[in-house]
Amino acid sequence: MTPTIGPKRHAGQEPVSEIGSAAPASPPTHRVVQVIGLLSRHVGDHLSLARIVRETDLSRATAHAVLTQLTADHWTVRDADGNYGLGLGLLTVARRAESAFPLRRLALTPIREFSARQGIPVFLAEREDGAIVITEVAGTPTLPWIRPGRRLPLAPPVVREFLAWAPESDRETWLGHADPAHRDRLVAVLAAVRNRGYSVERLADDSAPMLEALAALRDSPVTDPLRNRLGAMIADLITIDYLPDELGPANAVVTVAAPIFLGSTVTAAVVACPDTLLSAEELTALGTATREMGDALTAALRQDTTTPLTTVQPG
Incomplete structure (x- = not known):
């Protein structure tokens, strides 16, 4: 179950991505998910608003609004220095969700x-x-x-x-x-x-860069004979x-x-x-x-x- 090559199914496996990385159907909801996702990757740490803005690409006003509501609902906490971490309210929801x-x-x-x-x-x-x-x-x-x-x-x-x-x-x-x-x-x-x-x-993990390069060449604008040769080289590897x-x-x-x-x-x-x-x-x-x-x-x-x-x- 190892990710192999490039962005095309026929070259192997598609790029591995984080959950929730697809284009959001609801941008406001996606912003909340982004913030919770970021904080969940830094369990035990409290992050500044500036860092949250930088790592989520949200505007400062949007990030502040999201965090204000999350803190009011106890899904996040804000410490004395103004930094944010996960709150006990989210833990309660997570434990209830485990039964599913x-x-x-x-x-x-x-x-x-x-x-x-x-x-x-x-x-x-x-x-x-x-x-x-x-x-x-x-x-x-x-x-x-x-x-x-x-x-x-x-x-x-x-x-x-x-x-x-x-x-x-x-x-x-x-x-x-x-x-x-x-x-x-x-x-x-x-x-x-x-x-x-x-x-x-x-x-072998060290074969992946070569496979990715070949897959990128094959999927670029090239002649059919060259594309077929690249495909054969991929199959050989x-x-x-x-x-x-x-x-x-x-x-x-x-x-x-x-x-x-x-x-x-x-x-x-x-x-x-x-x-x-x-x-x-x-x-x-x-x-x-x-x-x-x-x-x-x-x-x-x-x-x-x-x-x-x-x-x-x-x-």
């Missing part, structure tokens, strides 16, 4: 424990409105895109663990958005993911997942992702992030443990109780 997202409540402690056992970062990714959103992160990822709130489009060749168990019509639609050079491979990979229970992202006969003594593994089901639909994934070389045995062991973690979270979500999941010890 049982998986996050059920998964937070288990993924932290799983991360500690494996000695690598782990994150939870959930499906929402045709995209995948990172909702919880345990450990300290080496890849900067792994952080809560990051949104990944449900587009090939990534997020395969969300499509491998989907109805055939959904898989065909997803495959229809893939680069033609990747489609046969993706069909084989989806079958392998279903068989073993997890996907593997093998793209991207190797999607590992098929069973492709594992060697050392295998580059960025992430290993296993599905979490709600009914028959993959609603989320638990994603381990080794970002290193693993032997075939190490990769299989990590994949098995990640799949078992996904199975445990699926069972907990099905039960949807408040019983702590720490008694479930996958692997």
Whole structure:
């Protein structure tokens, strides 16, 4: 589940963006979201009005009006120095809202424990409105895109663990958005993911700049022959997942992702992030443990109780 290249679906995955970055349908509401979003990224700090204006691009008058109302409603607080932070009113709303997202409540402690056992970062990714959103992160990822709130489009060749168990019509639609050079491979990979229970992202992080440059060239005004050659170079650089006969003594593994089901639909994934070389045995062991973690979270979500999941010890 690694962001790969450029702004076009057919070149890989679209750019990763923060939640709420699309053009706002209601600018006044968006301004409130901007301010709360900024303060939420600086929990424990109080920010000056000048800094809030600078980082949100709001006018001083607008930012002051938004903060005055938020403070009156106890969603923010203003200290003696005139700086702003999150208020207890917002905490109350957030805690009430948690009941609408049982998986996050059920998964937070288990993924932290799983991360500690494996000695690598782990994150939870959930499906929402045709995209995948990172909702919880345990450990300290080496890849900067792994952080809560990051949104990944449900587009090939990534997020395969969300499509491998989907109805055939959904898989065909997803495959229809893939680069033609990747489609046969993706069909084989989806079958392998279903068989073993997890996907593997093998793209080395240092390949991304080259892929982005090639994608930008391909999508610029160039002749068709050159565009086709650039597309072929991109296909050569991207190797999607590992098929069973492709594992060697050392295998580059960025992430290993296993599905979490709600009914028959993959609603989320638990994603381990080794970002290193693993032997075939190490990769299989990590994949098995990640799949078992996904199975445990699926069972907990099905039960949807408040019983702590720490008694479930996958692997």
